[in-house]
Amino acid sequence: MTALVFLVAGIIQTCFFEYIKIFGVEPNIFLVLVICFSLLKEGVEGGFIGAVGGIIEDAVIGTSLGLYTLLNTFLGISISSVNKRVVRENLLVSIVFVFIFSLVYESIFYFIVFYFSGQQDIPYAFNKIILPESIYNAAITLIVFPFVLWIDSLIKGHTRFSRKY
Amino acid sequence: MLARLFKNKIFWLIIITVFSLVALAYTSKTRASISFYEKAINSIYAPVQKGVNYVAKNIQDTLGYFNNAKMLTDENNNLKTKILQLEEQNRKLAGFEDENQRLKNILDVKGKYENYNMVTCRIIAKESGNWFNIFSIDKGTNDGINYNMAVVTPKGIVGQVISAAPTSAKIMSIIDSGSSVSGRLSKTRDLVILRGDLRLRENGFIKMLYIPVNVQIADGDIVETSGIGGIYPPGIMIGKVKNIDNDKPKAVRYAVVEPSVDFKKLEEVIVLKPR
Numbered sequence: 001m002t003a004l005v006f007l008v009a010g011i012i013q014t015c016f017f018e019y020i021k022i023f024g025v026e027p028n029i030f031l032v033l034v035i036c037f038s039l040l041k042e043g044v045e046g047g048f049i050g051a052v053g054g055i056i057e058d059a060v061i062g063t064s065l066g067l068y069t070l071l072n073t074f075l076g077i078s079i080s081s082v083n084k085r086v087v088r089e090n091l092l093v094s095i096v097f098v099f100i101f102s103l104v105y106e107s108i109f110y111f112i113v114f115y116f117s118g119q120q121d122i123p124y125a126f127n128k129i130i131l132p133e134s135i136y137n138a139a140i141t142l143i144v145f146p147f148v149l150w151i152d153s154l155i156k157g158h159t160r161f162s163r164k165y
Numbered sequence: 166m167l168a169r170l171f172k173n174k175i176f177w178l179i180i181i182t183v184f185s186l187v188a189l190a191y192t193s194k195t196r197a198s199i200s201f202y203e204k205a206i207n208s209i210y211a212p213v214q215k216g217v218n219y220v221a222k223n224i225q226d227t228l229g230y231f232n233n234a235k236m237l238t239d240e241n242n243n244l245k246t247k248i249l250q251l252e253e254q255n256r257k258l259a260g261f262e263d264e265n266q267r268l269k270n271i272l273d274v275k276g277k278y279e280n281y282n283m284v285t286c287r288i289i290a291k292e293s294g295n296w297f298n299i300f301s302i303d304k305g306t307n308d309g310i311n312y313n314m315a316v317v318t319p320k321g322i323v324g325q326v327i328s329a330a331p332t333s334a335k336i337m338s339i340i341d342s343g344s345s346v347s348g349r350l351s352k353t354r355d356l357v358i359l360r361g362d363l364r365l366r367e368n369g370f371i372k373m374l375y376i377p378v379n380v381q382i383a384d385g386d387i388v389e390t391s392g393i394g395g396i397y398p399p400g401i402m403i404g405k406v407k408n409i410d411n412d413k414p415k416a417v418r419y420a421v422v423e424p425s426v427d428f429k430k431l432e433e434v435i436v437l438k439p440r
Contacts, residue, residue, distance in 0.1 A: 015214055026171040044175060047178045048178070055344070060206065061292045062208065065200060066186075067185075069185040069188070070186065109296070113296070114296075114363065
């Protein structure tokens with residue numbers, strides 16, 4: 001079920017997002033989906049979501065197998081292990097998580113792929129790519145997160161709040 | 166005890182991590198053919214991307230129709246004037262063409278694409294993301310397109326094929342930060358390297374590096390492919406020098422080159438298949 005969601009996300013990412021670029025950046029729907037799904041998981045289960053999303057992302061927009069899988073797996077693990085003390089079904093919480101973890105993820109990606117291979121231009125990468133993309137990701141969370149909640153309730157069979165008020 | 170191990174989530178996450186690292190190690194270096202899994206995913210995606218691209222383009226054209234009315238009227242008038250000028254030029258050129266053909270026959274000049282079959286392809290998806298400039302075309306190994314083939318347009322070089330599935334292929338353009346082309350300055354015949362750059366890619370420019378110390382370069386100098394490296398045939402236009410930073414020491418100076426191809430408006434490309 002989640003694999004199907006990611007497959008459809010891949011179509012949306014490669015065909016439509018080219019047309020909705022703002023300031024030259026487009027959102028990364030794979031990243032937003034992984035963060036949103038992992039937010040609703042406990043323990044280390046987010047890692048499996050990240051692995052599924054990463055495998056599909058590798059085939060669709062990757063040039064080698066394994067880079068996005070690795071990054072998304074550890075992103076999923078980190079999110080699902082730190083989300084114990086927040087109300088996970090809250091939209092604002094998801095927006096904040098998406099923004100922060102987009103910054104972290106893209107920075108790590110930049111360091112691994114560009115910085116250590118010689119292209120060292122941190123101010124440009126941060127100001128023109130990482131920060132705008134994180135803001136854009138947080139903006140599309142407004143649409144993506146309710147959808148993720150719905151898919152999750154379909155999988156679980158019910159909607160249940162993780163913390164009692 | 167083994168059953169308990171297989172139920173442990175951390176065990177499976179470690180397996181996934183190890184598998185990803187191994188796959189990354191095997192697939193990071195340049196590879197002649199992609200894995201079966203990637204071929205399968207691309208086979209599913211290519212027709213859908215083609216369909217969606219077709220619909221999106223039609224919607225875009227329809228919406229653009231209303232905006233374009235005045236622009237088209239002005240363009241029409243300009244074009245009519247141009248036609249008159251061109252008809253006059255044509256008459257002069259017809260004479261030159263005959264002379265050219267005679268001289269060519271005398272010199273026996275070989276065309277630069279003589280050793281290649283040209284396959285015209287359409288771009289179906291631009292999956293560049295924010296970091297890369299990679300796009301997909303609608304033909305693949307079924308049409309004889311393979312890894313490391315050069316991709317050009319009549320204006321100049323576009324990039325090279327980095328992976329090919331049965332019905333689609335991925336092209337890395339020359340403005341992608343991972344791209345490196347061996348070029349030659351037309352004027353002085355010196356070899357240079359043209360690389361994509363993260364910052365320059367925004368405007369569609371590329372960087373020219375390893376310029377020999379004793380060479381004088383000026384704005385507007387033409388750069389073409391050198392043929393070294395075996396990917397691009399020699400003599401194809403890359404672009405013109407836009408800006409050279411002469412303040413830096415000559416050993417580390419670089420120039421900004423404006424490619425002759427406009428990457429923002431690319432729709433159709435030609436893949437060169439070696440005969």
